[in-house]
Amino acid sequence: MRKIKKVLLIDDDNITNYLNNSIISNLEMAEEVIMKMNGAEAINYLRKDCKATVNNFPNLILLDLKMPVMDGFEFLQEFEKLCNKDRHKIHVVILTTSRDAEDLIKLINLGNYYFVNKPLTTEKFLDIHHRYFREYE
Secondary structure (H helix, E strand, C coil), X not given: CCCEEEEEEECCCHHHHHHHHHHHHHHXXXXXXXXXXXXXXXXXXXHHCCCCCHHHCCCEEEECCCCCCCCHHHHHHHHHHHHCCCHHHCEEEEEECCCXXXXXXXXXXXXXXXXXXXXXXXXXXXXXXXXXXHHHC
């Protein structure tokens, strides 16, 4: 399997970010993994470091919903403004413990997002890779 060019992990828990990064690194499935602690940090990274050019954006974003400063829902709203035209090139996967029906309804209203329950496992990541990056296999 070929590597994903860039993965962005957005979660306010350092341990979760560390574990998710370890899974991806152990599988050798990404050239680069970037970690941000909330949606605001991630949006700022995308605006500044990626120069708001979709070709420089991560190919995969793993996003927690419940975070301080800017939660996952707020991130998604800002993210859509950044890359609305080329949105199909960037895959956002919601990685959360939330089982709240209201959260699912909000996600449906915001767009078509794949929802994975935490914790991320090797099997879950391989499923994400197969779902979105099959052409690389």
